[in-house]
Amino acid sequence: xxxxxxxxxxxxxxxxxxxxxxxxxxxxxxxxxxxxxxxxxxxxxxxxxxxxxxxxxxxxxxxxxxxxxxxxxxxxxxxxxxxxxxxxxxxxxxxxxxxxxxxxxxxxxxxxxxxxxxxxxxxxxxxxxxxxxxxxxxxxxxxxxxxxxxxxxxxxxxxxxxxxxxxxxxxxxxxxxxxxxxxxxxxxxxxxxxxxxxxxxxxxxxxxxxxxxxxxxxxxxxxxxxxxxxxxxxxxxxxxxxxxxxxxxxxxxxxxxxxxxxxxxxxxxxxxxxxxxxxxxxxxxxxxxxxxxxxxxxxxxxxxxxxxxxxxxxxxxxxxxxxxxxxxxxxxxxxxxxxxxxxxxxxxxxxxxxxxxxxxxxxxxxxxxxxxxxxxxxxxxxxxxxxxxxxxxxxxxxxxxxxxxxxxxxxxxxxxxxxxxxxxxxxxxxxxxxxxxxxxxxxxxxxxxxxxxxxxxxxxxxxxxxxxxxxxxxxxxxxxxxxxxxxxxxxxxxxxxxxxxxxxxxxxxxxxxxxxxxxxxxxxxxxxxxxxxxxxxxxxxxxxxxxxxxxxxxxxxxxxxxxxxxxxxxxxxxxxxxxxxxxxxxxxxxxxxxxxxxxxxxxxxxxxxxxxxxxxxxxxxxxxxx
Ligand SMILES: Cc1cc2nc3c(=O)[nH]c(=O)nc-3n(C[C@H](O)[C@H](O)[C@H](O)COP(=O)(O)OP(=O)(O)OC[C@H]3O[C@@H](n4cnc5c(N)ncnc54)[C@H](O)[C@@H]3O)c2cc1C
Numbered sequence: 001x002x003x004x005x006x007x008x009x010x011x012x013x014x015x016x017x018x019x020x021x022x023x024x025x026x027x028x029x030x031x032x033x034x035x036x037x038x039x040x041x042x043x044x045x046x047x048x049x050x051x052x053x054x055x056x057x058x059x060x061x062x063x064x065x066x067x068x069x070x071x072x073x074x075x076x077x078x079x080x081x082x083x084x085x086x087x088x089x090x091x092x093x094x095x096x097x098x099x100x101x102x103x104x105x106x107x108x109x110x111x112x113x114x115x116x117x118x119x120x121x122x123x124x125x126x127x128x129x130x131x132x133x134x135x136x137x138x139x140x141x142x143x144x145x146x147x148x149x150x151x152x153x154x155x156x157x158x159x160x161x162x163x164x165x166x167x168x169x170x171x172x173x174x175x176x177x178x179x180x181x182x183x184x185x186x187x188x189x190x191x192x193x194x195x196x197x198x199x200x201x202x203x204x205x206x207x208x209x210x211x212x213x214x215x216x217x218x219x220x221x222x223x224x225x226x227x228x229x230x231x232x233x234x235x236x237x238x239x240x241x242x243x244x245x246x247x248x249x250x251x252x253x254x255x256x257x258x259x260x261x262x263x264x265x266x267x268x269x270x271x272x273x274x275x276x277x278x279x280x281x282x283x284x285x286x287x288x289x290x291x292x293x294x295x296x297x298x299x300x301x302x303x304x305x306x307x308x309x310x311x312x313x314x315x316x317x318x319x320x321x322x323x324x325x326x327x328x329x330x331x332x333x334x335x336x337x338x339x340x341x342x343x344x345x346x347x348x349x350x351x352x353x354x355x356x357x358x359x360x361x362x363x364x365x366x367x368x369x370x371x372x373x374x375x376x377x378x379x380x381x382x383x384x385x386x387x388x389x390x391x392x393x394x395x396x397x398x399x400x401x402x403x404x405x406x407x408x409x410x411x412x413x414x415x416x417x418x419x420x421x422x423x424x425x426x427x428x429x430x431x432x433x434x435x436x437x438x439x440x441x442x443x444x445x446x447x448x449x450x451x452x453x454x455x456x457x458x459x460x461x462x463x464x465x466x467x468x469x470x471x472x473x474x475x476x477x478x479x480x481x482x483x484x485x486x487x488x489x490x491x492x493x494x495x496x497x498x499x500x501x502x503x504x505x506x507x508x509x510x511x512x513x514x515x516x517x518x519x520x521x522x523x524x525x526x527x528x529x530x531x532x533x534x535x536x537x538x539x540x541x542x543x544x545x546x547x548x549x550x551x552x553x554x555x556x557x558x559x560x561x562x563x564x565x566x567x568x569x570x571x572x573x574x575x576x577x578x579x580x581x582x583x584x585x586x587x588x589x590x591x592x593x594x595x596x597x598x599x600x601x602x603x604x605x606x607x608x609x610x611x612x613x614x615x616x617x618x619x620x621x622x623x624x625x626x
Contacts, residue, residue, distance in 0.1 A: 004032045006332060007093055007102040009083050010267075011038035011066055012046065013318045014301025015108035018325035020390065023073040025333045030075070032336065035100055037079040037093070041623055042066060044131045047318060047383070050171065053128055053137040053259075054178035055185075056357065056411045061402040062131060064395055067623060071616045078623035083109065086273045088294050098625075104296050104332045107283065108325060109270055111302035111316055114263035114280060120240035125260040128171060137259060141186070144256050145197070149190035159243050159254035162198040166237055167262035168208025170353045173220060175259055176201045177355030180227045185409050199229045200253070204236035204262065211315070211351055212363050219371045220353060220361045227356075264316055266303050278305040282313060287343035289328040298328035306344060318386075319348050352379040357411040376413045380404075394616070427593040431549055434585050438546035438562070445539045452535045459531045460573055461513070463522060506576040517571045541565075549589070552598015559586040559593075 006022055008015045019036045026032040042063040051057045070076045081095035086105065093100045113127030126137045141163065148160035165176040179199050187194035201208070201224065208231065209217035224231055236248040240258050247253065266281035275291055276284040282305035284292055289304060291297040299305075301321035305313035314320035327344040334341035350364035352375060360375030362368070370378055380403060387396045403412060410416030445452040452458050457465070513521065525531050542565070548558040563583045569575035594600030612619075 002031070004103045004336060005101055006032065006034045006104045006106070007100050008034065008036045008106045008108060009038075009086075009093065010108035010110055010301070010303070011036055011040070011043045012108060012110050012301060013043075013321035014110075014303075014325035015106065016043050016066075016069065016325070016390070017322040018106050018108060018300055018329040019070070019076055020073075021326050021329035022332065023070070023076050025329070026075055026336075029336075032075065033077065034075055035077045035079060035102075035625060036066065036070070037081055037083055037095060037100065038066065039080065039082045040131070041078075041080045041621055043069060046129075049128055049131070049134045050175040050178050052131070053134040053141075053175065054182045055138055055142070056178055056181065057402045057407070059131075059135060061398070062134070064392065065616075065619055067618070067620060068394055068616045069390065069392060077625045079625050080620075080622040081624075083269065086297075088274060088297065091296070100625075102296075104298070104335075105294075106298045106300055106325070106328050106332075107270060107273070107275075107303060108300045108321075109267040109303050111264040111282075112267050113260055114265035115260060116263055118237060118240065120245075121258075121260050124240045124242050125166075125258045127260050128175060129264070141182075141257060145186045145190050145192075149192050155254065156243075158196075158198070160256050161192075161196050162200065162253065162255040162257070164200040164202055164245060164253065164255050164258045166202045166258060166260050168201060168203030168205075168210075168231075168233070169261065170209065170211070170351065171261040172201060172203070172259075173209055173224070174354055175261060176224065176229055177353075177359070178357075180224070180229065181356040181409075181411050200255075201229055201231045202235055202237060202247075203231075203233045206234045208233065209353060209361075212353065212361065213369070216361045216363050216369055216371070220355060223355055223359055223361075264302065270303060275299075278307065279312065288331040288341055289324050289344060290331060298331065300324040300328045308344070309346060314344075314346055315348070317348070317351075320346065323347075352382060354379050358413060358415065373413065380413065422591070423596075424592045425596045427589060427591065428596050428598075430585060431552065431555070431589050431593045431598070434559075434582070434589060435546045435550035437582070438542055438549070442539055442543045442546065445542075452539050455532065457528060457531055458535050459525070461518075461521060461525065461531065464525070464528050464531050506578045508573055509570040509575050509577060509580075510573050513573055514571060521572065538565075549594075552594030552596070552600050553603060555594025555598060555600050556590045556592070559589045562586045 008019050011019070015036060015038070019034055022034050026034070042065050045062040045064055048057065048062050052059055052062050066078050070078060079095070079098070079100070081097050083093060083095050085094040087094070091102050091105075093102060093105065111129065113129050115121035115125065126140065127133050128137060144160050148157050151157040151160060163179055165172045165179070176199055183197045183199065184194045187197060207217065209220055212220070221231060235251070237245055238248050239246045243254060243256050245253050245255055245258050264280065266277065266283065268281065270283060271277070271281060275297070276293060278284045283299040283303055285299045285304050285306050286292055287306060287308040289298045289300050289306060291299060301324055302316040304324055306324065307313065314324060323346060324344060327342070331341040333339070350362065350366065350368075352360050352362040352364065354360040354376060358376060359372055360370070360379050362370040362375040362378045364370070364378065383399060384396060387399060404414070405419050406421070407416065407419040408421070412419050444450050525534055545558045545562055548554055549562075563586045566575060566583045592600075595604070
């Protein structure tokens with residue numbers, strides 16, 4: 001087969017889905033090569049842009065490096081460049097810095113904000129449909145509140161502290177929702193009263209969140225009003241100036257910030273690509289997401305308008321982007337392999353609209369309606385599922401860190417309870433104490449009369465000892481029985497306590513092995529030789545763990561293993577209630593305790609750097625094909 005070049009333009013949800021599908025399908029076909037071109041070296045996780053714009057999460061939390069996403073896809077080349085032209089006659093894509101021949105082309109360059117020609121939006125408004133937009137909004141809001149805090153003119157100060165979001169769709173509602181959470185923080189940081197900050201959500205039509213069922217949308221509306229958002233419906237905007245906006249009803253609202261989320265149109269970079277345009281400039285396709293003019297050209301995601309889905313095409317949402325991307329990819333696969341292609345089969349699981357970090361309204365699978373905290377959890381589960389399905393384990397970790405664990409001002413679903421930037425210095429004494437306790441325990445196991453290394457069986461498993469016969473027990477068997485009884489049988493005066501009581505025996509967690517655990521242990525330790533090996537081996541492991549914890553080396557892992565050991569000791573009938581503090585201590589020490597006066601301070605960053613490099617390759621600001 002002659003070599004085939006497939007070029008994908010745009011690494012958003014649609015472009016990434018299409019590229020992944022192509023890479024998988026042509027994994028073993030070395031004649032097919034895929035090139036993914038985007039102006040960024042990362043995929044922008046668009047659905048969380050409002051969180052960046054409102055300072056809930058750091059900038060990098062929505063930048064998913066393409067090199068990492070495609071680290072092991074050998075048939076994919078990444079290019080970071082701005083696409084300027086497509087020549088359908090010569091089958092060439094031109095970028096600012098190069099030219100790329102293609103046999104098949106997928107356009108997935110997304111959408112952009114549509115101001116419907118409203119005067120002043122371009123000059124004075126803020127759109128929220130790219131990473132750069134989000135950064136601009138965040139910096140503007142921070143600077144404006146800081147300047148307002150020093151403004152003596154009451155009217156000007158009020159205008160500066162009035163923030164308007166235009167558009168009652170999910171982007172607009174999610175943005176104003178985050179502003180609700182940000183308001184008290186901005187106020188505190190700038191020493192002003194939060195009530196001075198006015199939040200307005202403006203919608204031209206009579207209702208908001210029209211993709212949800214009315215009862216769900218009404219819940220969202222009530223929540224926003226309760227939180228002090230001035231929600232205005234049926235109020236189209238006629239003009240935006242540097243310090244005002246005017247409404248169709250004649251109202252004039254002084255404000256320095258209007259965030260425009262009221263509409264979308266196709267990415268205007270594609271407007272001179274000589275392709276048929278439909279509603280809002282979207283590029284028209286058939287049911288295979290194939291251009292009606294050029295058989296080797298496909299359009300996917302927000303940019304596409306599959307007329308088979310009706311006048312409005314597929315909705316401009318993530319699921320549609322992925323499904324259209326996959327359909328385009330599958331059609332190319334079918335064309336190259338000579339198989340029968342399948343048309344787009346749209347199916348949407350629903351919507352989750354978050355209004356700040358703790359409240360969401362969800363309508364999923366048509367029948368599940370959630371609101372409040374459960375809606376928020378659903379949203380996080382959907383995001384995590386996305387990373388799971390794209391096999392982006394690194395980003396599951398990063399997402400969890402940004403959204404749950406390294407999050408400021410309580411802006412996470414648990415009001416900050418699971419997130420704290422703490423000083424781990426205070427856990428250093430606990431770390432040393434805990435490690436010492438394990439070392440003391442091991443000291444008795446390696447020397448003295450109770451040593452585990454002198455060939456005597458110490459494990460209290462009954463099947464390891466010779467059975468005592470009625471005709472007269474041998475001396476060895478008698479000794480073994482005694483050992484087992486001492487270890488496993490309950491002393492008569494045992495007593496439950498988390499401390500020793502003089503003259504009493506501490507109480508074991510499990511006096512006898514649970515039967516399922518006995519079967520497992522019998523399998524792994526069937527006889528005396530194995531048991532002798534295991535007791536010595538386990539002691540060495542314990543010493544190694546204790547030393548690691550003491551030195552703060554792999555502290556998280558070492559403590560996690562000690563928890564596992566405690567569980568094993570409990571089930572084996574070798575652990576007492578008085579030592580129950582140990583697993584809880586280990587849990588506490590897993591909180592980065594080895595980073596303070598411990599080797600993890602150097603070792604973990606070193607490992608992150610080298611393992612990351614080995615697995616993902618270099619992080620680059622610009623990817624290029626050559
Ligand atoms: C704040 C916000 C919240 C949202 N919330 C949700 C939600 O909760 N659920 C949901 O389903 N959807 C949501 N969406 C919509 C969703 O993000 C989009 O539908 C989705 O991103 C569309 O994917 P796409 O691949 O078509 O386009 P995009 O994701 O926009 O990707 C387009 C890519 O093309 C690249 N590109 C553009 N022009 C060029 C050029 N000239 N040269 C090179 N590269 C170029 C861009 O850099 C970008 O990477 C939200 C969007 C926003 C902004």
